[in-house]
Amino acid sequence: MPSDKTAELDAYRDSIRRLMRDFGHDYFVRTSEEKGNARELWQALGDAGGLGVFIPEEFGGGGAGIEELAVLSEETAIAGSPLMLISLSPAVCASMLVHHGTEEQKSTWLPGLAEGSKVLGFAITEPDAGSNTHKITTRARFEDGQWVLSGQKYYVSHVDNCDALMVVAQGEGGPDGLAPGLKVFLVPTDAPGLSRTEIAVEVISPERQYSLFFDDVRVPADAIVGAEDGLAVLFTGLNPERISSAALLNGIARYAIDKAAEYARTRTVWDVPIGAHQAISHPLAHAETKLAGARLLTEKAARDFDAGQNAGLSAAMAKLAASEAATFALDAAIQTHGGNGMAREYGLSTLSGLVRLFRIAPVSSEMLLNHIAHKALALPRSY
Numbered sequence: 001m002p003s004d005k006t007a008e009l010d011a012y013r014d015s016i017r018r019l020m021r022d023f024g025h026d027y028f029v030r031t032s033e034e035k036g037n038a039r040e041l042w043q044a045l046g047d048a049g050g051l052g053v054f055i056p057e058e059f060g061g062g063g064a065g066i067e068e069l070a071v072l073s074e075e076t077a078i079a080g081s082p083l084m085l086i087s088l089s090p091a092v093c094a095s096m097l098v099h100h101g102t103e104e105q106k107s108t109w110l111p112g113l114a115e116g117s118k119v120l121g122f123a124i125t126e127p128d129a130g131s132n133t134h135k136i137t138t139r140a141r142f143e144d145g146q147w148v149l150s151g152q153k154y155y156v157s158h159v160d161n162c163d164a165l166m167v168v169a170q171g172e173g174g175p176d177g178l179a180p181g182l183k184v185f186l187v188p189t190d191a192p193g194l195s196r197t198e199i200a201v202e203v204i205s206p207e208r209q210y211s212l213f214f215d216d217v218r219v220p221a222d223a224i225v226g227a228e229d230g231l232a233v234l235f236t237g238l239n240p241e242r243i244s245s246a247a248l249l250n251g252i253a254r255y256a257i258d259k260a261a262e263y264a265r266t267r268t269v270w271d272v273p274i275g276a277h278q279a280i281s282h283p284l285a286h287a288e289t290k291l292a293g294a295r296l297l298t299e300k301a302a303r304d305f306d307a308g309q310n311a312g313l314s315a316a317m318a319k320l321a322a323s324e325a326a327t328f329a330l331d332a333a334i335q336t337h338g339g340n341g342m343a344r345e346y347g348l349s350t351l352s353g354l355v356r357l358f359r360i361a362p363v364s365s366e367m368l369l370n371h372i373a374h375k376a377l378a379l380p381r382s383y
Helices: 003-022 026-031 039-046 066-078 086-099 103-115 231-266 278-306 312-342 349-357 365-377
Strands: 118-125 140-145 147-158 162-170 181-188 194-199 208-221
Touching: 003 039, 003 066, 003 181, 026 039, 026 349, 039 066, 039 103, 066 086, 066 231, 066 278, 086 103, 086 118, 086 147, 086 162, 086 231, 086 312, 118 147, 147 162, 147 181, 147 194, 162 231, 231 278, 231 312, 231 349, 278 312, 312 349, 312 365
Parallel strands: 118 162, 140 162
Antiparallel strands: 140 147, 147 208, 162 181, 194 208
């Protein structure tokens, strides 16, 4: 990587790290328990240019790449405030708009996304479709010059905190003889006929999960994003999501290892620091090694994407490696602390549910392995 790029990334990372001094893990837990949305942090990231770093300059962004957005995601997690929303609003949704949105859609949404005043959600998962997006049953029929959506979505994040949703549905009909198939629609969260129910999950996070119900929800004809090929629109957002998620997990691993190493250096039993014992030091050394590999894969995936290359394989590897590294690191950190690892004041067990979730979402480890086996090893598909 050119030295000027390294210097720019280092300076950017330092600026985010300084900002995050006011938003540590205590803030993360508090805003979660208060059912807040970490909006103070979100706005601070927007004001600092972090949320818009991946958005073109003409729409108020920084004009950089997914590598810079990954730094943002990682640094928030290193500080103890991992925000899944970074992988959704500025990664998935902004990517789809940048590459496939109309000029009106871009000018309406991208400046607000960049400054943090607007938030978009992503609704794709359904109770019966699983990982097979071709089985999505939510319908969008074209009627009287409008799209009418009906169906249900499941596990949609932060619906209470966003202005609109990018909804994946089966389009039927449409202007100019539009072919049927998967399409993406911009749907305001206050649209008549759209209702939500919170899903109780064992995850401490300011970002809650919802079931959505579309009862003939009407949106204008121009609410469709990338009308010609909804599947292409969808895949444009998936790799940034996986890369940003991997960066977040790398940040959690860094946070956990640093806390464990500090505890192992200062906690003394039988007149020596517990870090002198291999039962403590070796798991942490393994965790550090796993994290180093995951960070390199994440960096490669980000650079592949920013270079316009097919980042599907590297993004899958990065997300898989990062989820495994974070799982191992957090477990090792909790074990290092002994009983204190389960005490809330030490800020480790509070991340257990979130780390476990990322082995399932936004795509499961099993599906990532399927993709890697097929693309890297030319093994036959199992799906």
